[in-house]
Amino acid sequence: xxxxxxxxxxxxxxxxxxxxxxxxxxxxxxxxxxxxxxxxxxxxxxxxxxxxxxxxxxxxxxxxxxxxxxxxxxxxxxxxxxxxxxxxxxxxxxxxxxxxxxxxxxxxxxxxxxxxxxxxxxxxxxxxxxxxxxxxxxxxxxxxxxxxxxxxxxxxxxxxxxxxxxxxxxxxxxxxxxxxxxxxxxxxxxxxxxxxxxxxxxxxxxxxxxxxxxxxxxxxxxxxxxxxxxxxxxxxxxxxxxxxxxxxxxxxxxxxxxxxxxxxxxxxxxxxxxxxxxxxxxxxxxxxxxxxxxxxxxxxxxxxxxxxxxxxxxxxxxxxxxxxxxxxxxxxxx
Amino acid sequence: xxxxxxxxxxxxxxxxxxxxxxxxxxxxxxxxxxxxxxxxxxxxxxxxxxxxxxxxxxxxxxxxxxxxxxxxxxxxxxxxxxxxxxxxxxxxxxxxxxxxxxxxxxxxxxxxxxxxxxxxxxxxxxxxxxxxxxxxxxxxxxxxxxxxxxxxxxxxxxxxxxxxxxxxxxxxxxxxxxxxxxxxxxxxxxxxxxxxxx
Numbered sequence: 122x123x124x125x126x127x128x129x130x131x132x133x134x135x136x137x138x139x140x141x142x143x144x145x146x147x148x149x150x151x152x153x154x155x156x157x158x159x160x161x162x163x164x165x166x167x168x169x170x171x172x173x174x175x176x177x178x179x180x181x182x183x184x185x186x187x188x189x190x191x192x193x194x195x196x197x198x199x200x201x202x203x204x205x206x207x208x209x210x211x212x213x214x215x216x217x218x219x220x221x222x223x224x225x226x227x228x229x230x231x232x233x234x235x236x237x238x239x240x241x242x243x244x245x246x247x248x249x250x251x252x253x254x255x256x257x258x259x260x261x262x263x264x265x266x267x268x269x270x271x272x273x274x275x276x277x278x279x280x281x282x283x284x285x286x287x288x289x290x291x292x293x294x295x296x297x298x299x300x301x302x303x304x305x306x307x308x309x310x311x312x313x314x315x316x317x318x319x320x321x322x323x324x325x326x327x328x329x330x331x332x333x334x335x336x337x338x339x340x341x342x343x344x345x346x347x348x349x350x351x352x353x354x355x356x357x358x359x360x361x362x363x364x365x366x367x368x369x370x371x372x373x374x375x376x377x378x379x380x381x382x383x384x385x386x387x388x389x390x391x392x393x394x395x396x397x398x399x400x401x402x403x404x405x406x407x408x409x410x411x412x413x414x415x416x417x418x419x420x421x422x423x424x425x426x427x428x429x430x431x432x433x434x435x436x437x438x439x440x441x442x443x444x445x446x447x448x449x450x451x452x453x454x455x
Numbered sequence: 456x457x458x459x460x461x462x463x464x465x466x467x468x469x470x471x472x473x474x475x476x477x478x479x480x481x482x483x484x485x486x487x488x489x490x491x492x493x494x495x496x497x498x499x500x501x502x503x504x505x506x507x508x509x510x511x512x513x514x515x516x517x518x519x520x521x522x523x524x525x526x527x528x529x530x531x532x533x534x535x536x537x538x539x540x541x542x543x544x545x546x547x548x549x550x551x552x553x554x555x556x557x558x559x560x561x562x563x564x565x566x567x568x569x570x571x572x573x574x575x576x577x578x579x580x581x582x583x584x585x586x587x588x589x590x591x592x593x594x595x596x597x598x599x600x601x602x603x604x605x606x607x608x609x610x611x612x613x614x615x616x617x618x619x620x621x622x623x624x625x626x627x628x629x630x631x632x633x634x635x636x637x638x639x640x641x642x643x644x645x646x647x648x649x650x651x652x653x
Contacts, residue, residue: 185494187554275524284543287543370565
């Protein structure tokens with residue numbers, strides 16, 4: 122740091138020497154040609170790699186930052202790059218899901234419903250999931266409002282209602298982060314042992330996971346795709362939460378560059394996570410017959426379980442966990 | 456039409472902080488909000504320079520570009536102002552501003568920021584000119600009275616110039632020619648990239 126200041130001081134000192142001769146000759150002639158940028162300032166910026174800081178006499182030492190060029194890069198990211206990131210990941214995923222539904226349709230239960238059920242998720246499992254899931258919806262929508270609201274929502278409802286809505290959205294975003302983190306931690310504790318990746322999962326992916334193609338790979342309680350969701354949610358969720366809390370407690374653990382980086386990571390990772398969760402929501406609702414009840418009531422149809430989680434269904438059967446007469450009955454053909 | 460700009464002549468600034476005091480007093484700026492500040496580079500070393508910095512009222516203002524609720528507006532004079540009614544205190548403007556102009560009262564949850572405050576070029580805000588309502592939120596509106604910002608008026612060495620860009624550029628150009636050197640119209644290439652500079 123000292124070297125740069127010495128260099129700067131040297132240049133400033135040398136300036137009078139370099140300008141003394143020509144200026145005295147020019148003093149009585151036309152004023153010197155106006156350049157687009159003063160040479161001295163450009164020189165300073167060329168030597169400067171980073172911020173220009175000095176001393177201030179006030180307690181807020183952050184005021185010593187005279188110029189931070191990084192703001193321009195961050196502005197360009199937020200205004201130019203980020204909308205495309207969201208558009209491609211989220212918009213792209215929506216298009217893919219729509220196409221998938223139009224082409225493949227809802228995946229039916231093979232052999233129809235059996236009328237017998239197995240308990241897949243108990244109350245605590247479902248509480249953990251829905252705590253995280255409902256929090257995520259609030260966080261995703263309020264977060265997307267920060268990114269796209271000005272362009273998409275404000276023209277529809279006007280600046281004042283939009284500002285009021287955005288203020289509440291910001292508060293919701295900050296506060297709902299806590300139940301979200303709690304939900305993720307709980308899901309981790311409850312399900313980590315069933316989500317350790319193994320050879321079965323590699324085979325599951327190679328078989329197309331039953332999503333592409335019609336083969337059914339083996340699966341224990343959670344198949345390869347679900348393990349992908351588990352670890353994505355955990356890793357992305359943790360990274361997003363960490364950067365989010367850095368943003369929520371500004372300049373407590375990092376400087377301007379750190380805050381800008383946290384923001385970039387927070388927004389990019391969130392858009393990726395939203396796109397993954399959209400696929401997860403799809404497959405858990407309209408994408409597959411018999412999938413929603415796993416998290417809805419906790420009871421799944423036996424045929425569904427044997428088709429999609431065969432090894433787990435076998436274990437449950439061996440433990441005598443089959444419930445007859447439970448679950449939804451198949452609608453008889455008229 | 457005048458295009459209002461600030462220019463701090465770093466060769467003349469003696470770090471007296473009269474500009475800071477004038478601004479704080481005139482607009483009753485609360486503790487902790489530093490609309491204007493004096494930064495000293497190379498303090499104590501040869502080549503020490505002091506610069507008075509508030510908001511540069513940039514052409515294509517980065518703060519206005521990144522605001523999620525679009526609370527900024529630029530007046531016909533080129534003064535960049537914002538609406539505290541629309542501001543949600545997200546802090547994005549501070550991340551984007553090259554000069555650190557946005558200031559936040561530390562109110563609210565989680566060290567949350569409250570409404571952003573910054574130098575207004577003594578031009579108030581969106582409320583009606585020279586009303587109590589405008590004064591309470593943004594401070595006095597000197598421009599509406601035909602006056603220039605008080606910081607520049609109070610500057611003891613006339614290093615801080617405020618007013619029409621062409622006029623103050625001409626003043627500065629004359630100074631540089633007379634004394635034979637200068638550190639340049641500091642900040643102008645960042646704040647006013649479109650203008651033919653000094």
